Amino acid sequence: MSAHGAGAVIASGPSVVRLELVLCSYCDTVHRRVDVASRKTLRCAVCDSPLYRSNGDLGAMLAATVTAVVGFAIANASPLLTLTAQGQQTRATLWRAIVASYDTELPFVSAALSLTLIIAPALELGLLLWVLVPLCLRARPIAFASTMRMLRALRPWRMIEVFLLGVVVAVVKLSGLATALPGWGLFGIAVMSFALAALASFDQGALWRRADEVAR
């Protein structure tokens, strides 16, 4: 595992790029990239942190993204839960939750909800399609590098899977007050959470490598 091995060395501008190497982002150990056939997470020999994943199937990544888009559409269009009490029925949608938190004079909370549940996931899915569709067709996406940077910045602020658990807790808390039934919107959120979790198990570096390929 020497840093001075032979391999692809591209000189560009002031810096020299080492394509055959991977640095552990947790402990800075230098590794040589190996190609593995099976789906695997390769781990750092020193600190045991994940280095990179061997699964870089762009078509499968696109499929997972489209699934998440469908789930997101359902989550926005259908009620998350329906409440029945004393003959009265209330349907709670994602949008109504945000509007209600604005009405109760908590604009910060409604801003946080909009960001974590609508803006961040919608932007993330849009940007993913923006890069994945052209790359699958072997074309270089417009503004590829800045799109990838935005995707990286957005990821921590999408909290749809936490919200999924939140709906479950809300249904249980309401059971004392009224009859609460989960709706199709909850199903949409579940689909989206699983699709995005599946997407996270792919090698994001594959996007950069494909973009390098088609650029040449």
Next chain:
Amino acid sequence: MIRGVDVGLAACHTCELVVNLGGSRDGAEATCPRCHARVRFRKARAGTHVTALLIAAVALYLPANALTMMYTEEFPMRRADTILSGVKFLWQQGSPGLAVIVFAASILVPLLKLAALGFLVVTAKRHSGWRPRTRTKLYRVLEVIGYWSMLDVFVVSLLTAVVQLGRFAHIAPGPAVLPFAGVVVLTMLASASFDARTLWDRGSA
């Protein structure tokens, strides 16, 4: 094992391309030829940023737990719940499993994050040689569990939304929601600012 900083190599933070920054250490910088992001050996002034964010988060942790998180009015009853009393209520309602989850997400995780990040910053600053592998693992756990603390904010907003529309009861978020969300966001920013590689750096070269 060879480390990147010892041979002048650093990975781009955005696209993970390995770039040769040359022999000079610490201050060396380059622009990534692939994505044009700035490439450095370590995140700039990570220790200072993490410490500042942590102090702010600790200041908000007290009001987040002491103040009312949710008001419930169900005529003629009226209750004001803090996070902890909300957990107790959930337990008494016959959902001990969910009560444990909410307790872990809302009380345990933020506390653990504050303590653990503080510990990591101090040991990194002192170039401690104590089990860097364990400390790295601790940091990875913090990265994963951090945002689950938002759970209670979501629950309160959802309950407000559904129940407000019916006439049989009324639920409103309390003053603790704001500092509570603040703690979650600040600790998320703090753990993102921390550079785990500093746990493995020995002394200043």
